[in-house]
Amino acid sequence: MTTKILVSACLMGHAVRYDGRAKPLAHPALERWRAEGRLVTICPEMSAGMPVPRPPAEIECGASGKDVLSGAARVFEITGGDVTAAFREAAQNALRLAQETGCTHALLIDGSPSCGSGFIYDGSFSGSRRDGNGVTAALLKRAGIQVFSDREIDRLVESLATLI
Numbered sequence: 001m002t003t004k005i006l007v008s009a010c011l012m013g014h015a016v017r018y019d020g021r022a023k024p025l026a027h028p029a030l031e032r033w034r035a036e037g038r039l040v041t042i043c044p045e046m047s048a049g050m051p052v053p054r055p056p057a058e059i060e061c062g063a064s065g066k067d068v069l070s071g072a073a074r075v076f077e078i079t080g081g082d083v084t085a086a087f088r089e090a091a092q093n094a095l096r097l098a099q100e101t102g103c104t105h106a107l108l109i110d111g112s113p114s115c116g117s118g119f120i121y122d123g124s125f126s127g128s129r130r131d132g133n134g135v136t137a138a139l140l141k142r143a144g145i146q147v148f149s150d151r152e153i154d155r156l157v158e159s160l161a162t163l164i
C-alpha cells in the first residue's frame with residue numbers, strides 16, 4: 001500500500017498561519033508525493049475553528065505538547081486568552097484524519113505550538129525556543145505516527161525509500 005503522509009497546510013502554500021500567511025516548502029519530493037496522491041493536508045488549528053489571522057499562541061513556560069495533552073499545561077494567546085481546548089481539539093482532528101486516511105508518516109512545520117516537532121517557543125512570547133513538540137505533533141507521535149519536521153524532509157525521503 002502507498003505510504004500516506006499528513007502534511008501541514010501552511011507548508012503546502014495555504015495561507016492559514018496565525019499571521020495570515022503561508023510558509024511553503026519547495027522540495028521536489030513534495031511535488032512528487034502530491035502527484036502520487038500521498039499527501040493529506042490539514043491545518044489542525046483551522047480544523048478546530050480558529051480564525052485567520054489569529055493572535056499568536058504558545059504553550060506555557062517550561063511545558064510542551066504532551067503536557068497539554070495530559071492536562072498539566074495550557075496554551076495561551078499573546079492576548080492572554082486560554083486556547084488549550086482548541087489546541088487539544090486540533091490535535092484530535094489531525095489524528096483522526098491521519099487514521100482515517102491511513103497516514104503512517106507526518107511532515108509538519110517546526111516551531112508551531114501545534115505542528116512543531118523539534119522545537120517550540122518557550123511561552124514567553126520573546127522569540128526564545130526550547131526543544132519539544134507542539135500539541136498535534138505530540139499526539140501523532142503518541143499514536144505511533146512517524147513525525148518529521150520541514151527541516152527533516154530529506155530524512156523522510158530516506159525513510160520512505162526503505163518502505164517502497
Ligand code: SF4
Nearest residue numbers: 009010017043112115
Ligand atoms: Fe501551519 Fe500547523 Fe499552524 Fe496550521 S497549525 S498554520 S498547519 S503550523
